[in-house]
Amino acid sequence: MTSLTEAYVDSLAPNAGAMKNGRDLVKKNSFPVLRRTEDGTLLFGECKGSGKEPYRCSVDFVQADSPVSRCSCPSRQFPCKHTLGLMYAYALGKPFEQAELPPDIAEKRGKAEKREEKKKETEAAVANGEAPAKRKVNKSALAKKINAQLEGLQLLEKMVLQTVQGGLGNLSKKNIQLLEDQAKELGNYYIPGVQAELRELILLFDEESNREAVYSKAIEQLIRIHSLAKKGKAYLERRLAEPDMPLDTESTLEEQLGHAWQLAELKEYGRARQASELLQLSFLSYTDQARGEYVDAGWWADLQDGTVHATRNLRPFRAAKQLKEEDTVHAVVQTDELYQYPGEINARVRWDKGTFREAAVQDYKAVKEAANGSFTEVIKQVKNIIKNPLANRNPVVLIAYHTIEKSGEGYLFRDKQGKPIPMSSEMIATPARLETIVPLLQEEELRDQAALVMFRHDVDSGRLSAQPMSIITDSRIIRLLY
Structure with missing residues (x-):
């Protein structure tokens, strides 16, 4: 608690507005009551609000690296401005009266300790080779949800078929509006990931966009949506037939269908x-x-x-x-x-x-040693990934390059075997383009270093290009995105 600083409180604020509002409460002397426990693990007090009753707020540092903020205010912001103000008051040296631990906080701490003990018991059992208790599946609720998801995927397939049969060139504003309405309807079928993919397609056909330029992207997105519907239906039908079947942890299909993974689930698997x-x-x-x-x-x-x-x-x-x-x-x-x-x-x-x-230096060197210096292997790896329509369309890979060279109007990476990978700045829009950034690199940074790059496959040309995100040397990381 003695190390509570303004900078640390700044880091806890959800945004700049909350930071300012918390500081303003201290400046306005909005805390008639400021208290702390003898061991310094709890700050608590009262803050003037818009109503007759003050807001009761506290920050519990019983676990110093993860403080728990509580407040009686109705704000959904976390931490709220009142608990931030409480911490700013302490960091700025405002006087805090020493007081006993409030009973309600003591009760909450007791419950938290029991949860932590149960967690440790489970971890110890797993460490001893005991299988963790599996969650019970509500088969009736699961079947209801899956049937709704399957109905939504059937609707999606119908939309894709109609769009393809009608032809992308014939998509009118009325057709696009119909797709938007159907995308909203998909929100009733528990498939938010699928719904987002359809919206991605619709956004390509912004009325101000050049239709010819987006056709390739639209076809790629239609293939992705069709594949998601097809694979999603097959997977959900298996789950419907076998409710106790384990979730798919080898691909992102569950997440694409809309499953929100819980940390307990990830640990269980x-x-x-x-x-x-x-x-x-x-x-x-x-x-x-x-x-x-x-x-x-x-x-x-x-x-x-x-x-x-x-x-x-x-x-x-x-x-x-x-x-x-x-x-x-x-x-x-x-x-x-x-x-x-x-x-x-x-x-x-x-x-x-x-x-x-x-x-430290050894960390940067460890990253460089992990980078792949064979562009042939890198390209093969990336191509194997993008062959799957549902895979990450922009895989990010750590490469080791021999040189960065000028090539026509652009730049390229080259490995020690002479294999080139052309650079691009089309995937992530940045204020400064490659032709501005690369000349700023030092001579030693252009040779025998590592780079984090994002790959993209151009459907029209069939070629791969890579956008550099960072350069890693033996002593630092040069970040190229901001």
């Missing part, structure tokens, strides 16, 4: 690993209009085996103000337990608890 170290190589925030959410995406190198993982912090438009926006991370994250979602490449990962340490 053996997709949790103890003590991992991750170094973020690239970070990007973008808007996903089809899914109606803001995405904070990070790509991380696993320092144990060099695998490139991804993180995605999703903030739906309607709740964006209440959810914390992620930021780039430069330190090495040491996780207590790493959860990995199903997926072939760049599998999404999450963790509950973690600590940070400063990145």
Whole structure:
């Protein structure tokens, strides 16, 4: 508690507005009551609100690395401005009266301790070779949901068939509006992932877009939707016949159909690993209009085996103000337990608890050693991935290059065998293009380094191109996206 700083409180704020509002409460002396326990693990008090009664707020630091904020206000923002203000008041040196631990907080701590004990007992049982207790399946509810999903997929197949038979060139505003209405209707069938793929198709036909330019992308998206409907139906029919069948953990099909994986499920299926170290190589925030959410995406190198993982912090438009926006991370994250979602490449990962340490030379060297220096192998790997219509269309790979060279009006990577990979900046829009960024690199950064690149297959030309996201040297990471 003595180390509670303004910068740390800033890091807990979900957005800049919450940060400002929390500080303003302190400036306005809105806390008539400020208290702390003798051991310093709990801050609590009262904050003036718009009503007669003050808001009762607290921040529990019984687990120092994951404080728990509580407040009687109706805000859905977490932490709310009142608990942020409480922490700012302490960080700014406002006087706090020493007081006993409130009974309601003591009760909540007791329940949390019991949950933690049960979790440890389960972990110990698994460590001793005992199988974890499997969740009971409500077969009636499952059958109802699957039947609805199958009905939705049949509707989707019908839409795809009608669109193809009518011809993309004949799509009128009326047809597009009909597709939009049908996309909304899919929201009733428990298949949000499928619904988002249809919206992705509709967005391609924005009335201001060049129709000729989007036909190839539209055909690619139609193939993806058709494949999702076909594979989804076959999978759901098997699950309907065998309710106790394990969930698919080898592909992203469950997630594409709309399943929201719980951490307990991932652990049950053996997709949790103890003590991992991750170094973020690239970070990007973008808007996903089809899914109606803001995405904070990070790509991380696993320092144990060099695998490139991804993180995605999703903030739906309607709740964006209440959810914390992620930021780039430069330190090495040491996780207590790493959860990995199903997926072939760049599998999404999450963790509950973690600590940070400063990145060192050996970390950068570990990343470089994990990079693949054979472009022949890299291209083969990427092509095998994109052959699957449901796979990640933009796989991200760590490559080791011999040189970065000028090629016509653009640039390319070349490996030691002379194999080239052309660079592109068409996948991720950035303020500065390659022709502006590459000349800024130092001479030593153009030779014998590693790069994190995002691949894209051009349907028309049949060629692969790669957008550099970061350059990794022996001493630093040069991030090319911002």
